[in-house]
Amino acid sequence: MSKNNIFLIIPIFNEKDNIYNLLENINQHLGKYTTVLFIYDFLDDNSLPEIKKIKNNYDFEIKTIKNNNKGSVEAIKTGFFYLKSNFCIVTMADGSDNLSTIKLMIKKYNSGFDIVCGSRYMKGGNQIGGSIIKSFLSRLAGKSLNFFTRLPTKDCTNNYRLYSKKFLNSITIESVNGFEIGIELVVKAYLSKNFKITEVPTTWYDRSYGKSNFKIIKWIPSYLKWYLKAFKIYFIKFPKYQ
Numbered sequence: 001m002s003k004n005n006i007f008l009i010i011p012i013f014n015e016k017d018n019i020y021n022l023l024e025n026i027n028q029h030l031g032k033y034t035t036v037l038f039i040y041d042f043l044d045d046n047s048l049p050e051i052k053k054i055k056n057n058y059d060f061e062i063k064t065i066k067n068n069n070k071g072s073v074e075a076i077k078t079g080f081f082y083l084k085s086n087f088c089i090v091t092m093a094d095g096s097d098n099l100s101t102i103k104l105m106i107k108k109y110n111s112g113f114d115i116v117c118g119s120r121y122m123k124g125g126n127q128i129g130g131s132i133i134k135s136f137l138s139r140l141a142g143k144s145l146n147f148f149t150r151l152p153t154k155d156c157t158n159n160y161r162l163y164s165k166k167f168l169n170s171i172t173i174e175s176v177n178g179f180e181i182g183i184e185l186v187v188k189a190y191l192s193k194n195f196k197i198t199e200v201p202t203t204w205y206d207r208s209y210g211k212s213n214f215k216i217i218k219w220i221p222s223y224l225k226w227y228l229k230a231f232k233i234y235f236i237k238f239p240k241y242q
Contacts, residue, residue, distance in 0.1 A: 006034040006102065007088040009079030011072050015093040016046040022095050023058060029099040032059035037082060038093070039075035041067045047093070073175045076159070080168050089162045097160045101202040105162040114167040114195035115186060117153040118160035118202035125155070129206025137220075141183070141227055149230050151190050153199040156183045157223065160202060167195050180222040187230045 008026070015022075026036060038051060048064060055062040068078045076090055087109050091097045097118065105116040120127045121142050127135055138157045145151045159182040171188055175181040189195040 005085045006030050006106070007083060007085040008034065008036045009076060009083075009088050009090045010036060010038050010093050011067075011075035011079075012038050012040050012045060012047045012093045013072075014046045016050045018093055018095050019047055019050045020054060022093060023054065023062070025095065025099045026060065027058055030060070030102060034060040035084070036060065036062045037079050038062070038064045039067050039078050040064060041070045041075070071177075072179055073173075073177065073181045076181055077173055080163075080173075083165055083168065085165070087162055087164045088168075090159050092160070096205050098203045098205070101160075101200055102162075104200045108198050108200060109162055109164065112196055113198045114164040115189050115197045116162040117155055117186065117197070117199040118158055118204075119153055119155035119199035120158060120202060120204050121154040122199055122201050124201030126201075126203040128203065130204070141223065145227065145230055149190075151186065151230060152197040153186060155199065156186050158182060158202075158204070160204075161185075164195075170194070175222065177222045180226060183223055183226040187226050191230070 008030075010022075012019075023036075026034060038047065040048060043066075051062065051064060065078060065082060067075045068081070079088065079090070087106075089102055089105065091099070101118050105118070108116045119125045119142075121139050138155075141157055142153065142155045145156050146154045157179070159179050161182065163185070167185075167189055170192075171185070173181060173184065175184050186197060189197055
């Protein structure tokens with residue numbers, strides 16, 4: 001495999017009804033120089049028989065890997081462990097992410113960026129459907145961090161991202177609950193001053209099938225931890241704003 005192959009990390013949890021459309025989209029937008037890594041928690045996940053049934057229909061590589069632990073954060077971390085390319089892209093199995101954005105993400109990576117965020121809240125981005133409360137809180141977090149701390153993305157909570165292997169090798173991931181890993185990684189990269197971050201517009205679509213595992217009440221404290229950490233260090237860095 002080339003070190004510049006497109007490497008997709010996709011956590012799955014009973015996504016049988018979404019797998020076919022997802023793989024068709026990958027085939028349409030990315031093609032054969034792609035490795036798709038599906039990370040699953042349980043052997044009885046209903047996604048696995050569907051993947052096995054249709055994986056040979058495609059020219060690109062499709063792998064299923066057992067999660068080293070359980071949950072979305074651990075699935076993403078497991079994907080990072082198996083990374084064989086110079087960069088990876090985290091995306092969701094429910095088809096909510098617009099995969100046509102990936103070509104622009106890679107263009108930004110090739111111009112020197114270590115993290116490229118798919119952004120729903122910058123000019124040209126959009127969100128279609130989904131929870132109004134979740135959308136409001138996500139937009140508020142992203143735009144306020146961008147405005148007050150100069151974090152170089154307006155969508156710090158979106159996990160649809162490109163990460164360079166160089167960045168991933170430099171950090172220890174602390175997240176243990178939900179998808180707060182997204183805000184942790186972008187905040188750490190920004191505060192380290194050693195990595196370049198940018199964003200590209202993308203459109204997010206609410207899932208067509210199945211039920212989201214996003215637990216907004218349970219995960220808010222974890223998101224808040226990294227949100228406040230960004231502000232704390234920002235005020236040290238820019239004392240005139242105290």
